[in-house]
Amino acid sequence: MSLLKIVNLTKKFDDVVAVDGIDLDVADGEFVTLLGPSGCGKTTTLRTIAGFYYPDGGEVYFGDTLVNNVPPNRRNTAMCFQSYALFPHMSVWDNICFGLKMQKIPVDQQKQRVSKVLEMMGLQRLENRKPGQLSGGQQQRVALARAIVTEPEILLFDEPLSNLDAKLRVQVRVEIREMQKRLGITTIYVTHDQDEALAISDRIVVMNDGRIEQIGNPYEIYRNPLTSFVAGFIGLANIFEGTIVKRENTRYTVEAPFGTVVIDGEGKAEPDSSGTLKFSWRPEEMKVRADNGVNRIRGTILHTVFMGNTTDLFFEVNGFRMRAQTDEVDVVRSGDTIEFTVPENAFSILRG
Amino acid sequence: MSAIIETQAGTPLHVRQAKRKKQFYILLTAFFVAVQIIWVGIPIFMAVMWSLVDPANPWSFPDILPQSFSFEPWKFVFRYTNIVRALRTSYTVAPLAVLLSFVLSLPTAYVLGRKRVPGRKFFMLIVLLPIIMPGMVVALFLSRVFAGIGLSQTFFGLVLAHTLMGMPYMVRVLTTSFASIPQDVIDAAENLGAGTWVKIREIFLPMIRPGLLAGMIFAFVTSIEEFNLTFVIGTPTYETIPTILFSFMGYNFIRTNASVVALIMMAPNIVMLFIVERFLKSDYLAASLGKM
Numbered sequence: 001m002s003l004l005k006i007v008n009l010t011k012k013f014d015d016v017v018a019v020d021g022i023d024l025d026v027a028d029g030e031f032v033t034l035l036g037p038s039g040c041g042k043t044t045t046l047r048t049i050a051g052f053y054y055p056d057g058g059e060v061y062f063g064d065t066l067v068n069n070v071p072p073n074r075r076n077t078a079m080c081f082q083s084y085a086l087f088p089h090m091s092v093w094d095n096i097c098f099g100l101k102m103q104k105i106p107v108d109q110q111k112q113r114v115s116k117v118l119e120m121m122g123l124q125r126l127e128n129r130k131p132g133q134l135s136g137g138q139q140q141r142v143a144l145a146r147a148i149v150t151e152p153e154i155l156l157f158d159e160p161l162s163n164l165d166a167k168l169r170v171q172v173r174v175e176i177r178e179m180q181k182r183l184g185i186t187t188i189y190v191t192h193d194q195d196e197a198l199a200i201s202d203r204i205v206v207m208n209d210g211r212i213e214q215i216g217n218p219y220e221i222y223r224n225p226l227t228s229f230v231a232g233f234i235g236l237a238n239i240f241e242g243t244i245v246k247r248e249n250t251r252y253t254v255e256a257p258f259g260t261v262v263i264d265g266e267g268k269a270e271p272d273s274s275g276t277l278k279f280s281w282r283p284e285e286m287k288v289r290a291d292n293g294v295n296r297i298r299g300t301i302l303h304t305v306f307m308g309n310t311t312d313l314f315f316e317v318n319g320f321r322m323r324a325q326t327d328e329v330d331v332v333r334s335g336d337t338i339e340f341t342v343p344e345n346a347f348s349i350l351r352g
Numbered sequence: 353m354s355a356i357i358e359t360q361a362g363t364p365l366h367v368r369q370a371k372r373k374k375q376f377y378i379l380l381t382a383f384f385v386a387v388q389i390i391w392v393g394i395p396i397f398m399a400v401m402w403s404l405v406d407p408a409n410p411w412s413f414p415d416i417l418p419q420s421f422s423f424e425p426w427k428f429v430f431r432y433t434n435i436v437r438a439l440r441t442s443y444t445v446a447p448l449a450v451l452l453s454f455v456l457s458l459p460t461a462y463v464l465g466r467k468r469v470p471g472r473k474f475f476m477l478i479v480l481l482p483i484i485m486p487g488m489v490v491a492l493f494l495s496r497v498f499a500g501i502g503l504s505q506t507f508f509g510l511v512l513a514h515t516l517m518g519m520p521y522m523v524r525v526l527t528t529s530f531a532s533i534p535q536d537v538i539d540a541a542e543n544l545g546a547g548t549w550v551k552i553r554e555i556f557l558p559m560i561r562p563g564l565l566a567g568m569i570f571a572f573v574t575s576i577e578e579f580n581l582t583f584v585i586g587t588p589t590y591e592t593i594p595t596i597l598f599s600f601m602g603y604n605f606i607r608t609n610a611s612v613v614a615l616i617m618m619a620p621n622i623v624m625l626f627i628v629e630r631f632l633k634s635d636y637l638a639a640s641l642g643k644m
Contacts, residue, residue, distance in 0.1 A: 052539055072542045079543045085536035089558040098554075102545030150544065 003028040003063060003186045004049065004154060010057035011044050018044040020210035021058065029184040031177070035197040036207035037233070042190045043158055045207075049188060050156055051075045062153060073102075078147035079156040082163065084139045086131035092142050093118075093127040099150035117149040120179070137168050144176065148183065155180070157189040161196065173200050194234045198222060206230050226269055228350050231280040238322045239280040239350070244271065251344070252277060258317040261295045264344035271349055278350040283312070285346035286324035288332070293341030297322070301336045396618070402611035425608040433599075433609075434591050435616065442592045443620075445507075446575040449514035453571050454564070456515065457522035462556075464523070465530025479523045482516055487580035490516075495584040505589040513581040518571030525570070529563030530556070569628050573621055593617040 004026040011019040019041040026032050034042035047053050049060060051072035060067050067075055078099065086095050093114060100110045118124050121141045131139055140160065147155060160176070161169045177200050180187050191197055197204050198218040206213040206221060206229070214226045225231035228239050242256030250265040254277050263279055271277045287293065299315035299322065313324040313332060324340055332338055405411045406422035429435055460479070464472060482490060494513065495504060503509030533556070541555045557564075579594040587595050593616060600610035 050539075050543055052542075072539070073545045073547055077543065079540065081536045081540060083534060083536045085534065085540035087537060087541070087555065089561075098541070098546075099544035102550065146540075146544070 002026060003030075004188070005061040006045075006049075006058070007061075008058035009045065009048065009055050009060065011041075011048055011053055012056050017210050019048070022207075022210075022212050024205060024212070024215070026186060026188065029186055031180055031187045031189065031200065031202045033189045033191060033197040033201040033204045034207055035191060035194060035204050035234075036213075037192060039209075040207040041210040042192075042207050046079075046156055046158055046188060046190045049154065050077050050079050076150075076153040077156055078150050078152035078154075079158065080143050080147050080160045082159040084131070084143040084163075086139060086142055086146070088131055091128050091130060092123060092134070095131065095142055096146045096149050099146060103150065113149055117145045121145045136164055137172065140164060140172060144179075148179065148185065152185065155185045155187045157187065157191075159191055160189075161191075162193075169196070170199075176200065198234070206233065208233075223348070224268060225280065225348050226350065227352050228278060228280065229352075231348060231350060236283050236323055236325075237280040238283065239278070240320075241276055241278045244275055244277050254279065258320040258322070259297060261297075261342065261347070262344050263347040263349070265347075265349050266345070268347075268349045269351055272351075278352070279347045280350060281342055281346050281348065283323045283325040284310070286322075286326075286340040286342055288313075288324070288326045288328065288338060288340060294344060295342040297340045297342065299338060299340065301332050301334050301338060303334050304332060399611045399614050399618075402607050403615055405608050407608065425612045429609050429612045429616075433596050433613075435593070435596055435613065438591045438593050438596050439616070441510075441586075441590050442576055442617075445511055445514055445590075445592065446572050448511045449518050449575045450568050450571045452511060452515040453518040453522045454568070457519055457526055457567070461523050461526030462530050465527040466533075476524070476527065480520050483520045487517075487578075491580035491584040494581065498585050504585055507590065510582065510586045510590050513585050514575040514578055517578055517581065518574050521570035521574065522567040525563045525567035526560060529560035533559050565628055569625065572624070576617065576621060 002025040004024070006022060006024040008021045008023060009019055010017070010021050022041075022045065024032075034045060036042050044053060048055055051067070051070060051074075055068055062075070087098065090098070096114050096117060097110055100113060105113070114127075118127055121144065123138070123141055123145060126134060126138060126142075131142065134142065140163075143160070157176070161172055164172060173196055189197075189200065198221070201218055203215060203217055204221045205215050208229050214221060214230045216224070221230065221234055225234065225237070231237040231239055240256045240258065242254035242261070244252050245255050245260075246253035250268070252263045252265055252271070254261050254263055261279075263277070265271070286297075297317055299317040302314045302316055302321070304314070305312040310325045310327050311332075313326060315322055315324065315338070326332070401418060402411070403425050404421040404423070405418045405425065406420045407424050408422075409419045411418035463469060464475060464479075469475070494516070498504045498509050498513070503512065537559075538551060538555060541551050546554065576592075577594055578592070579598055582590070582592050583595055583598070586592065593613060597610060597613040597617060600606045600613060
């Protein structure tokens with residue numbers, strides 16, 4: 001049974017449609033990430049789940065219960081805000097205890113549960129501090145502690161890591177994931193950071209312009225994007241469109257602007273009946289100076305960017321720009337003409 | 353290289369600049385302190401001197417200090433005026449006016465601070481009207497209204513009049529306080545299960561406390577010093593310290609007695625200001641550390 005069910009949810013602000021009829025089922029204990037650029041409706045969806053916004057259309061169910069008109073304080077969710085939203089006039093202890101007081105938990109149990117969560121988050125010695133006396137990372141932990149101590153049905157995250165520096169971000173996201181797995185809390189996580197989404201989620205919901213572009217596990221989303229938006233938004237991609245000139249089962253020969261490629265579409269989306277095919281592949285799938293392979297692409301290197309573990313190659317094929325990645329640092333220089341190969345099964349077939 | 357930057361004296365330019373800047377700040381501070389002393393210190397000193405002048409031995413030019421001191425002016429004021437009753441009236445009216453203006457300002461400030469009301473800026477200006485308009489003008493016309501509804505010469509009418517003068521400060525300060533509370537914090541409280549009353553008691557009230565204290569000081573001091581409305585609406589039934597003070601400044605001008613009343617009026621205000629300052633300081637500290 002799904003723990004959270006969203007049916008045809010629509011939310012408008014004045015004339016702007018923020019969420020445009022989305023459907024989503026989330027299983028008990030699942031970690032689902034809403035991923036998309038700013039203004040895609042991900043935060044609106046999250047806030048509607050929390051109850052801060054009431055839907056203009058569609059339904060939100062917690063289990064079997066329709067919660068459309070249930071105010072936020074009567075919903076058993078707990079939210080971690082981007083700004084942390086700690087109560088500045090309360091100590092760390094009082095911040096964490098707030099939700100338990102609201103639930104009218106007996107005082108001795110309050111103490112027990114707060115102590116436990118303080119220990120779990122490594123905040124034992126900070127319990128008497130005010131939020132202003134804590135570092136960003138510590139504030140983040142207090143916010144997390146305040147949310148999980150209430151043992152909510154659904155844990156909600158609104159870009160919780162965007163105020164932390166890069167290293168801490170990676171560390172805290174691992175902590176969040178481990179904690180979520182240990183406690184088994186159903187979690188909805190909003191971010192615009194694709195790395196974060198790929199690293200942390202059971203499933204990713206890619207949103208754009210108030211609609212869902214694709215739902216899938218991180219591997220599917222990365223390996224097999226269904227739309228050019230998903231291909232372009234998550235990771236890097238070369239996206240082209242061509243005419244199908246030959247088809248054997250799921251093997252397509254496509255004449256693209258830069259040349260002819262053979263695409264193995266097994267397990268991929270069906271191309272539509274128009275005879276054209278939109279496809280993409282990842283830069284890291286391109287092999288430099290491989291000896292065999294069907295899809296040979298000859299291009300001139302425009303420039304290279306050394307990234308440490310890989311080198312980005314920007315090159316041009318018949319006037320079309322592409323991108324490749326190689327881990328062989330000293331292979332190429334700008335101005336070189338070089339031959340790449342792309343494996344037949346490395347392509348994704350896109351719907352739009 | 354360093355030879356180019358350093359002067360003949362051997363002090364680097366940036367060090368000399370920093371020194372000059374520091375000297376400038378010290379000069380500015382000294383100037384400010386000097387102005388404060390002339391503006392505030394000297395009048396207070398003069399008031400103390402005048403209140404101790406011996407009537408038998410007047411203080412006149414070119415004496416820098418009175419020839420002899422006595423408590424005669426103090427004795428006179430306490431013996432022949434209603435100063436004690438006026439003190440009692442002043443210090444019962446003021447807290448009541450503060451309380452009433454707080455209660456009346458709270459909803460207005462909440463709406464102006466947190467809701468998107470059309471004409472918000474206009475209302476903020478309207479609220480200030482009682483302090484912009486000359487007190488005598490307000491007093492003249494308000495007294496007519498008060499007389500019409502039977503509030504003239506009543507204690508409640510006096511409290512109401514003082515409330516009116518305190519409210520502009522209260523509304524303005526509380527509006528700013530309400531506006532500075534991040535919506536996320538309110539949402540977080542609600543998300544954790546807080547209903548309306550809990551939000552007011554646990555979040556809004558503690559978070560507007562610094563502003564509330566500031567508003568209370570303004571309203572309290574305004575009430576203690578209020579003359580115009582009190583004179584028209586309250587006297588002769590109710591006298592406050594300022595009405596007694598003004599009685600010494602009319603045609604029967606007596607500087608010694610006026611000084612005594614002025615000191616009586618001033619002293620508690622100054623003491624209170626220091627006390628509340630302490631509270632305010634620690635509160636603002638907490639607020640700023642809380643990164644509101």
